[in-house]
Amino acid sequence: MSRVVWLVLAAGSVAAARPGDECCGGAHRWQPAPREIGSFDPATGRDLRTYPPSPYVDFQHMTLRIDIPDMNTPRLKAVQNLRFVPVGRAMSTLVLDAKLLEIVKVESPGRSVTFSHDGRTLAVNFEPVLPPGEAAEVETTYTVDDPPRGLTWTPESPAWPGRPAQLHTQGQAEDNSYWFPCHDSPNDRLTTELVVTVPSGYLVSSNGRLVAPSRFAEMGRTTFHWLQDKPHVPYLVSLIVGKFDIQNVARAGRDRIPMPVYVPPGRGGDIKVTYGNTPRIVDVFERRTGQAYPWDQYAQLVVWNFSAGGMENTSATTMYDTAIFSAETIKDGDLDGLISHELAHQWFGDLITCRSWEHIWLNEGFATYFTNLWWEERDGRDGYMAGVLGNFDSVIGRDKADAPYQPAMVSKDYRDPWETFRKAANPYPKGASILHMLRVKLGDEVFFRGLAAYVQKFKFREVETNDLRRTLEDVSGETLEQFFEQWCYRPGVPEVHLTATWNPETSELAFAAEQKQTVNGHNPAFVFDLPIWVDAESGSRPLGVVRLDARENQAVFKLPAEPAMIVIDPELSVLADVRFEQPVRRWLAQLERGPTLPARVRAARELAADGSAIGASILLRVAADEREPVVLRRTCIGSLAAKGNAAALATLSRKAIKSHDVREALISEGVKVLAGAFTPDHARVRDVIIAAATKDESERVRAAAVRAIGEAGWRDRLAILIAAAGSESQHDRVRQAALEALAALNVPEGLSVALTCAQAGNLNRTRPVAINAAATLAHHNPDVAVPALIKLLEDRERRAWEAAGRALLSIGDRRALPALNELRTGKRDPVDAAMIGGWIAEIEAKTKP
Template sequence: MKSIIALVCLAGSLLAAMTLSAVSFAEEAYCTCRYCQTAAARASFGVDLGNDGPHYAPVRMVDVQHIKLDITPDFKKRTVSGTTTIRFVPLRKPIDVLKLDAVELNITEVKGSTPVAEFENSGTELNIAFEEPIPVGQESWVTIEHNCEPTGGFYFRTPEMGYPEEDTHCWTQGESHYARRWFPCFDYPNEKSTTEVICHVPSDMTVISNGRKLGESIDLEKQLKTVHWLQDKPHVNYLICVVAGYFDKLEDSAGDLQLGYYSQPSISQHAPNSFQDTASIMKFYQKEIGIAYPWHKYDQVTLWDFIAGGMENTTITTLTNNTIFSKETENIKTSRNLDAHELAHQWFGDYVTCEDWSHLWLNEGFATYYTHLYEGEKFGRDATLYGLYRDATNRVLPGGNNDKRPIVWKRYTNAGDQFDYRAYPKGSWVLHMLRSQLGEDMYRQAIQSYLKEHALTTVTTPELQAAFEETSGRTFDRFFDQWVYHARHPDVKIRYRYDPKLSLAHFTVEQTHKVDDDVMLFAFPATFALKCGDEMVYHTEEITDKKHEFYVSVPSKPEMVQFDPEYTLLANIDFDKPEEMWLSELENSDRCIGRILAIHALAKKKTNKAIDAIQKALASDPFFGVRVEAATALGKMNSDEALAALVKTPTQDDARVRLAVAEGVVGFYRPESLDDILETAKEEKNPAIIEKWIDGLAKYSDDLVTQYLRASLQRDSFRNQIAEAAVVAMEKSGSSQYVPDLAEQVTQHSGDYTARGLGKVLRALAKLSEEKEEKLQSLKIIAPNLNDGRTDVQKAAIAALGQLGLEEARPILQSYAEATNDEELSKAASNALAELTKDSNAQPRELIELRKQMQELEKSNTSLKEKLNDLEKKLETTEKKD
């Protein structure tokens, strides 16, 4: 104990000394350059700005007219060297210093049409000083030679990183602010220019970029291929894209437009599944939008471990290779929605682009909504409404209930804050409500006007509002104010009663949400459909007050009273109706949403009559989404009657419904049904549904389940989907009996898993290891995966080491926590160390806390030494100049 006290005193003295030392560095530690004080620039790091002030697009000092990139990626060293030439014209006043975003780039030379006096590279910004100011309107250029080992924006996938050699490739990702990490640029979406890419790669590789290919040639001596691309229509900087490597290509067309699909050779046999809808989507969008596809060609390229689902670079969409799927999954797996979303961006986001991130919904809301419209084109109106329903119930309504941020929100801390439900599904719903109120034809006219007027420019929300107002002749101030510039959505309570004497339906519509500075009282049309015998009565009432009462004359007592039958309002609806009315709605509603709402209302009743009605819908409703929701509702009821209804349902032809039935059945815990569950799982051929059955088996400890899970590790499936499901089930079981099986998967079969799949195996192995000796053995198996080269595997290995709870893992984790060249791994290691320290019971709490403090002190000390050295160098340089 005395030694612990002594160490604490020593640490306290050191901390005090370091605190005093830090004071002299206060100004040095807080950077006030334009880069660090600009929301857009710091967003690429995810750095909190530390203030609540609104953020706006930066003022453009020059008009960038053209960007020319001449680059050479080195696949062995994973570096990029190149020359960037930027042609520009000063705006409003002459400029003597040109400022460019440039993060961790090594700048070797800068030249210009006006002689360059000097340049300064801060590590985040490149400042180019000219010998004379460049006059307003004078076309000028700068050429910058640079190289880097990119930490973002430019990515390699090579054998040294754990990827198949035949799939070697590299690719770029610009949105939101990552282009600056591999070439100097004005990295913000309020600037558009034409672009040009010249890329030098090994002679057997393919290069794809924006626009049209001007040509390619091969240098036989260097064995390098040079490929030249030109995008001759202006687009924003984040849409510049280069992809190079080994790909298999499929070709298609939509009219005269050429379509290209590129995928990795190791999975290309399945690629036709993923791109089967592209031509159809293209034709539909050109008809629906009323403006021809505005670019030269359209390519799609899949990439190993892409950092997102997809990215709508102009004329070349990049996609996760997880979008490739096998036919065995039937219609459960599809790339159709991702395909449709990214293609819609070629108009909404590329042709017309949001000026700053607060108006991101003008990109993402349109892409989301037009994806739903294509579903309706392909499968009928109910498919569009079901997509909107799922967005509302799964994302917008739960996300927005307690969120005071509007869609257009300028107080974000980094650009990533805007990429959430507000820009995507809520933005989509705003467009749906506009289309519903205006009608399809007038809506289309407004969209055509919007795109034509702002073609190849950047926009903010007022431009879209103006297009709707000019087309319709009505004001949309209140609509945009409540839905776009204020937060949330209405909570609507509806009550109904019938007056038999007067044959009147009496309605009360009340908005029950809290109204304040952030959330308005909403104005919206409320439509009711009343079925009175063979006659349907429709009535629409404009709701503008907190509470609104009205009467509707009807020929007889309504047997069905439905609110918003066409599903046109985004709101939480509380409409309490008798069971008979919900039964009637399930039987008679024309649209799928009415039947779905009836199913979930009846499920809450839990009566035998309700269960029978839901089971009937599951067995025979014509729309798959209703059958899916019926299976889901029965699964959540947790009664023997509901389980019996699920089990007795005839086998469904639609795999999506079979999946929902499986999910519903396995949600119950019924040991007496285990034999039936195992038998059904063994009979199923679809790996996506098998995965669901396996997941449900995790709660059973029966020997037959153990045998089945172990056998599933050996089953062949695309991307090892079935084996991965078995791994997850083993982890959920909590049983250490599976440790040898998991260890074998790591040591003998790791190459069969995707990076994320292998990560699941590593974490499961760590979680299930119990005794000290077993944990040590697992540590030896897990640790080598730190050298895998794939970030997902490395992070999983780090997390697994922390989960083991062994002090022997601390030095390994410490080395990664202190590493500064990879922020992701460093953060993962710090989290693992925290987990390790939290779980450690072998040492006194004082010593554990002391160790944590010492670790932080060591980091701070290293940082201060670096700053001191940097300051001394600057002082030496200043003294030499003097």
């Protein structure tokens, strides 16, 4: 989830990315500063790479009995029975991760045990020793007291009148050991069973199936017994307790499994609107993998204060606070991107799990790619290619590193697991891009047969990248080692400068290609075929390929006449940054009749540098055409804005644009043309933006317009921003835009608005936006801003107190130091203490006399 940060949700309709964080798991996880050289410490000679820990045993089953007396007191009691079999040799000590647990006692049937617990790990010593191959069990009694990670408790609060108390867990990457002892690594799996007693009126959700109806343990108490009888890895164990509206979105008489959706009380009527496509997505993924959905149910649960977008806990995905839309707000973009991503993880991440975090792309890249497959089903080929193009753009824009100084997508060079989710060679879009390239390289029939073979061979197992490679090699008969080596195990992508020259005397089209990225012993030239298409009487057709395997390569093709259009890699078969020089007339032809959506988008981008009237005219025509794909229309608007063509944007604004996405692009791009000279066309664009901020039916468009007012610096429109900061919208997007705009406007009036929105009772994802704005505006009245931010260090919500700490760091006021020192002293988690210690050191350095 994800927790890099991000998830490309591009579709044929350009679905809106959800607010906040990446899809899976650990948003806001502080990490130490990255190493400069990476995997080697030159001072000591130490290898700094991270390897997965040895489990030493085969964990088989966990039964966890949990008692929660009061949902408003963040403390629970638990008894864990953990069954395992030593592997390889006799065992005298079992070591488990057990972070900040209060261990009461540890026992083992038929054996004498002692234990020690250092706050991070639990060591259980056996007498006599455990022989290999013989099952053993430990029973651990312990309490959990409001842990900083892994289990988030949201008690009732006067700031949220009527909102019931709730708790949810979040195990990825290695945080479930904050609420139960385990081998907190993805390289072993076990079955799990949770028996949870809570105050009556609350519901309990966990993995698997509810084995019996809930029962009354005593007056006012209810017990729920959940069984996950198919093995999964520890970070996927889930516990959620709360009060919900629930609806099963499975199709009666057709779907094998229940598909319940849990949402906040009062929102049950919106479940079908938001999650109604879930059964269809299951159908697509079963067909593409050759594997029926593997678990007993598929639940989706919307919870308070979730740290990410979604988390694919086995059979029970957790969703963020506002992941429920009304029939009106869903017009601004649906949730299918996130729903399909998390659902794909039930196969890739849960049924098959990366053995160590370096191979996380086998979870996240697959889930991202399977969202593209859902777009293909729902929106056709253009929907699929829009998603692929979005993935390519994300990678090409960031993955510019050279070995050995930056880690590859698959690399042991990390200290914290979350580094593997967030690197420049990002496993979400790069992994998805690699799968698309494999699909093009192998062909649909072989590729999907290979995926089905991979799933069948490795289901209920942990995998590494080579497991996928070898399976695809077995199915295809192709050697793929070089492919995987250059796309998975090295950083960066090729940067290719390409020219085409037509020789009328010989009727030859000559291509010259040069790889411009670093090429040296650590970074040899990439090896790939770059497809070339040209126009023909019957339409565009493949001409051939330019083979690249060195710094410079050439290719020559015979043609009967000079082509009017030359298209480079229209199906995105190579993840490369290709710079192609050709006359404007060819780009115009490619925009109008290119063979694929990416080819046309590429032409629209290139025409941003063209100053001709005909180019602007064609861009405007495509942008205004409701029949054209939204992603192409948005690109055309961006190119017109890049030209500074206020006249074209003013003309477009006079048309009845139905698409919210296109109107949003008109606003967000239109503000960019307003610097400098001011003509009636500029005035028209300005007036459209101002009107949209209050009158557009789309919340997304209103948010874009509000943000544009701040970007443009229109202080005379301050009242619009203040009103927007008090408005309600899906994901709080309009209020968040207003706060960002007030910070950009940099006026004193914005500070009180920001501090008000930073207080408890506002959406947990809005509060950091407000706190960041307050930090920017603090110079207007530091005597008000700094104490208010110091007070927020006491807040229960992690997003709020972390944002307050970072804000105080940016302000650099020594008055914050006593409170930060007190905060650091009170943190039981060394990760939090180290983060706060870093803030203190930086403030002291900034303010040294």
